[in-house]
Amino acid sequence: MSKISAKLVKELRDMTGVGMMDAKKALVEVEGDIEKAVDFLREKGMAKAAKKSNRIAAEGITEIVEKGNKAVIVEVNAETDFVAKNDKFLKLVDDIANAILDNDPSTLDDALALTVDGKSVADLIAEATTVIGEKISLRRFKVLSKTDSQHFGAYSHMGGRISVIVLLEGANDDIAKDVAMHVAAINPKYISREQVSPEELEHEKTVLTEQALNEGKPANIVEKMIHGRLNKFLSEISLNDQPFVKDPDVTVSKYVTSHDGRVLDFVRFEVGEGIEKRQENFADEVMGQIKK
Known part of the structure; x- marks a missing residue:
């Protein structure tokens, strides 16, 4: 028979979730018929992963x-x-x-x-x-x-449910870890307010303006209100401006600066964030099984 193509092997892997060599062996066994290859892998108990793809x-x-x-x-x-x-x-x-x-x-x-x-x-x-x-x-x-003058701060919470790594210029590993713990707890979006895009800023300003007008505030003082509220918004989403969790009297920026450091970067991963989780009703699930 003709040679098994890499494209066919990949297609079978995508369908079944098995390894490359197992996919190729299955195709060889059934002379390149992909439907028969799927059945072959299922019969061998090797396509279990495919049933879980959705x-x-x-x-x-x-x-x-x-x-x-x-x-x-x-x-x-x-x-x-x-x-x-x-x-x-x-x-x-x-x-x-x-x-x-x-x-x-x-x-x-x-x-x-x-x-x-x-x-x-x-x-x-x-x-x-x-x-x-x-x-x-x-x-x-x-x-x-990082360079030798820079420091990583790593922190994991709840057995890896949340993990954060921070990169500081200067300071030391302990200070970097303190900042990582803060990021895990407070979840800032940016290092500094300068990173906020003009589009996001304009959007927030529009929302805040509508809020103020709906509150019945006079138009002549709305602008002053918006300035204050926009400043509060920026301080809430910017790491440098946030009150430091271990000492709320100082900002994160002041805490790091007081130890001759500066925040260069941070990454925060929380398990499943942004993934829409399926909400299942146990009674409905049981009834569904009964009706099959």
Whole structure:
């Protein structure tokens, strides 16, 4: 028969979630018929992962790994929070984080193509999905680099439910970790108000103006009110302007500056943020099973 194409192998992998070699072997076995290959893999119990492809993986864990002047933060998702305590899952996350840190991929696809002990990260995830019995996915990652004069501050909360890494110029590791704890708790959007886009600023100004007018405030004082409220808005979303959680009498910027430092960057990952979680009613689920 004709040679099995890489495109066909990829199509079968996408359909079933199995590894590349398993997909190729199945296609060879059935002489390139992809439908028969799917049946073959299902019969062998290897296409279990495919049945989970439409499930919502909104739980999981975040992890930070540091090596010298580089650090990585990753989020790997699963369907339930129980999996976050599974040793196989934790090893998978650790392997993925270290592979990304060592190779610094540019995109998620590049990260999935990295190899660990001869297997791609994508294959490792597919195998773990089959063994653990839940849909697992690498959602995102960020690699940071620093110089010798800079410091990382890493902090994980609730067993990796939230992880933060902060990069400071100057100061020290302890100060950087303090700032990371603040970011975990307060969740700022930006380092400074200067990073807020003109579009976002204009949008907020429009909303605040309408609020003031709806409150029946005279038009001649609305502008002054908007100025104050806009300043408050910016101080709430900007890390440097926020009252420091350990000492609310000073801002984060003043705290860091007092230790000869400056915030250069931060990354905050919270498991499942932005993913719409399916809300299921247990009684409805049981009735659904009865009616089948």
